[in-house]
Amino acid sequence: MLNFKQLHHFWNVARAGGIVRASERSGLAPQTLSGQIAILEASLGVSLFRRRGRGLALTETGQMVLDYAEEIFRVGSELEEALHNRAAGRAIPFRVGIADVVPKAIAWLLLAPSMKLAEPVRIVCREDKMVRLLGDLAIHKLDVVLADSPMPAHTDVRGYNHKLGESSISFFAAPSLAESLTGSFPANLVRQPMLIPGADAAVRRPLMQWFEEQHIAPHIVGEFDDAALMKAFGEAGVGVFPAATLIAEQVCHQHGVRCLGEASAVSEAYYAISVERRISHPATLAISRSGLEGAKRD
Structure with a gap:
C-alpha cells in the first residue's frame, strides 16, 4: 500500500x-x-x-x-x-469561474443545484476570459470553471471536462423589428441587421456556417463578448440576435422580444472544468450530476 x-x-x-x-x-x-x-x-x-x-x-x-x-x-x-466549516456551522465556499461568453441565465441554471444542498454553500462567482479562469483553476483559486467549450488542448493546465448539457439556438427580435420581417423563418433573416456573439464564443463558427448553408448573408451590425449586452442591443431594436432555445421563454419575458424561430442544427454546449478526475466538491458534484436539463426541470 x-x-x-x-x-x-x-x-x-x-x-x-x-x-x-x-x-x-x-x-x-x-x-x-x-x-x-x-x-x-x-x-x-x-x-x-x-x-x-x-x-x-x-x-x-x-x-x-x-x-x-x-x-x-x-x-x-x-x-x-x-469538516472545519461543518463543525463551525459555516457555509462551504464554492468558488466558480464563469467564462464571459456563457449567458448569465444559463450560468444560473447550471449553478442552481449547488444552492439546494443540505449543507449551506457560499458561492463566489468570477466572470472573465476562459484562459485567465483556467490559470486560477490551476492554482486552486477556483473550484470549477463553467464554459461553452472544453478546455483547449494546447493549454498547460491539467484539468478535466465534464459536459453538463447543450441547447439549440433560436433567433429573437424586438417587436418593432419582428413586425417588419416578411416571409417564413429563416428566409426572413435575409438582409436583416444581425447581432452575433464575439469570436471567443464557441457557437460563433457553427452559427456562421448555418448562415452559409441557409444562403443567408447576415448584415452584421454588432459583435459582443457579453451575451447580456447583445440582448440589451436586441431589446432596443438594433438587430436580430441568437440565444439558447432552452432560455427562450425567459429571454422573451425579460427583454420584451419575440422568438422568430429555432436553428435546430446549431447547438451550444456547456461544460464544468475541474482539476479533479473524480469530482469531490459537493457543489461541483451537484451540478455535474444534475446537468442542464435536470436544473431546468427543477
Whole structure:
C-alpha cells in the first residue's frame, strides 16, 4: 500500500526543487528526506528524480506521480476545510469561474443545484476570459470553471471536462423589428441587421456556417463578448440576435422580444472544468450530476 507520509516528503521535495531546500522548509534532515524518497522509489519500482547538475529533476514518471500527489493533497486540504466549516456551522465556499461568453441565465441554471444542498454553500462567482479562469483553476483559486467549450488542448493546465448539457439556438427580435420581417423563418433573416456573439464564443463558427448553408448573408451590425449586452442591443431594436432555445421563454419575458424561430442544427454546449478526475466538491458534484436539463426541470 502507498505510504502517504513518504509521498508527502516526495511532494515537498518536488515543489521545493531539491532536497536541501525542502529540508530548510520542513526542518527535517536532508538524509531523512533522501532516505524516505529512496524507500518510496523502491516500493513503487520506479525512479522519481534524476540528477541535473547539483540539483534534482523529475523523471517523466516522477512528474506523473507529482500530478497525482497534487490532487491527493489538494483534496485532503479541501476535506479538512469542509469538516472545519461543518463543525463551525459555516457555509462551504464554492468558488466558480464563469467564462464571459456563457449567458448569465444559463450560468444560473447550471449553478442552481449547488444552492439546494443540505449543507449551506457560499458561492463566489468570477466572470472573465476562459484562459485567465483556467490559470486560477490551476492554482486552486477556483473550484470549477463553467464554459461553452472544453478546455483547449494546447493549454498547460491539467484539468478535466465534464459536459453538463447543450441547447439549440433560436433567433429573437424586438417587436418593432419582428413586425417588419416578411416571409417564413429563416428566409426572413435575409438582409436583416444581425447581432452575433464575439469570436471567443464557441457557437460563433457553427452559427456562421448555418448562415452559409441557409444562403443567408447576415448584415452584421454588432459583435459582443457579453451575451447580456447583445440582448440589451436586441431589446432596443438594433438587430436580430441568437440565444439558447432552452432560455427562450425567459429571454422573451425579460427583454420584451419575440422568438422568430429555432436553428435546430446549431447547438451550444456547456461544460464544468475541474482539476479533479473524480469530482469531490459537493457543489461541483451537484451540478455535474444534475446537468442542464435536470436544473431546468427543477
